[in-house]
Amino acid sequence: MDLTILYRGPLASCDYDCPYCPFAKRRDNRARLTADRAALTRFATWATAYRDGHLSLLFTPWGEGLVRSWYRRTLTELSHRPHIRRVAIQTNLNCRTDWLADADPDTLALWCTFHPGQTPYDRFLAKTRDLAARGVRHSVGIVGLPEHLAPARRLREDLPSHVYLWVNAAEGHTYTDPEAADWTALDPLFPYSRHPHRSAGLPCRTGESVISVDGEGTVRRCHFVPAPLGNLYDGSYRASLRPRPCPLTHCDCHIGYVHLETLPLYDVFAGGVLERVPAVRPPEAAAPLERSEGRQHLSKNSSA
Numbered sequence: 001m002d003l004t005i006l007y008r009g010p011l012a013s014c015d016y017d018c019p020y021c022p023f024a025k026r027r028d029n030r031a032r033l034t035a036d037r038a039a040l041t042r043f044a045t046w047a048t049a050y051r052d053g054h055l056s057l058l059f060t061p062w063g064e065g066l067v068r069s070w071y072r073r074t075l076t077e078l079s080h081r082p083h084i085r086r087v088a089i090q091t092n093l094n095c096r097t098d099w100l101a102d103a104d105p106d107t108l109a110l111w112c113t114f115h116p117g118q119t120p121y122d123r124f125l126a127k128t129r130d131l132a133a134r135g136v137r138h139s140v141g142i143v144g145l146p147e148h149l150a151p152a153r154r155l156r157e158d159l160p161s162h163v164y165l166w167v168n169a170a171e172g173h174t175y176t177d178p179e180a181a182d183w184t185a186l187d188p189l190f191p192y193s194r195h196p197h198r199s200a201g202l203p204c205r206t207g208e209s210v211i212s213v214d215g216e217g218t219v220r221r222c223h224f225v226p227a228p229l230g231n232l233y234d235g236s237y238r239a240s241l242r243p244r245p246c247p248l249t250h251c252d253c254h255i256g257y258v259h260l261e262t263l264p265l266y267d268v269f270a271g272g273v274l275e276r277v278p279a280v281r282p283p284e285a286a287a288p289l290e291r292s293e294g295r296q297h298l299s300k301n302s303s304a
Helices: 030-049 069-078 098-102 121-134 146-158 177-186 190-194
Strands: 003-008 055-059 084-091 108-113 137-144 165-169 210-214 218-222 225-231
Touching: 003 030, 030 069, 055 069, 069 084, 069 098, 098 121, 108 121, 121 137, 121 146, 137 146, 146 165, 146 177, 165 177, 165 190, 177 190
Parallel strands: 003 055, 003 210, 055 084, 084 108, 108 137, 137 165
Antiparallel strands: 210 218, 218 225
């Protein structure tokens, strides 16, 4: 049974204080960090021992994981397991990158977010260039706030042409058509992010071949549907895996709607769904299949 797993443990601390993130400058106490390390170790042990097929793993911590040694070590170790097709993590890239020399670049990938005002532009750009020099698969993105347009344009100009620059529509922000056009000029796939996707009753891969796992091993179909499907470690989740329609009215987060079967994003991101790397750099904007008014608030990681 091939599975894609989105893992999110107890970690909630971050070294940035982005105004659009509820976890900005949050500090985890020692007990929480110890619990997060133990939970990650338990998950990695399970993933290493998995023998029922291939795994693809995306780590989506509320906080910043790569400043913690146990995340760097875990990603490195998992990248060498032959049954793990991809191991990726969402990161602000505010970490050293020399550890990547020990990872398998054919398996490990990074989903990098630039947060203007939180780190010097040149420092972030130098990190991305180091990733490229090391041959590490990665995407680079930014939240589509008006004040981020200029640095986003600068990024697009400075990044290698093969590196995909994605733009996330800012939560609670409504875009005029001219504003959307500015962002679409940078990210031809921005129209998928601009409006929430109607999802109620529509087929989605989550709950069948894609699952979400928390630090306790509780399995859910995705981060945004709270109903548990069982537990990873006792195997009780297995009986619940099956095709099922989405129970939510809308889905407005990329790590959710990318799995909707009504959208063509598995083809767009073929081979790079988890790290948000398109199969080919999109030459022009692709129109989403559906639109809806405004952006509905859903609990999510704003950098996702």
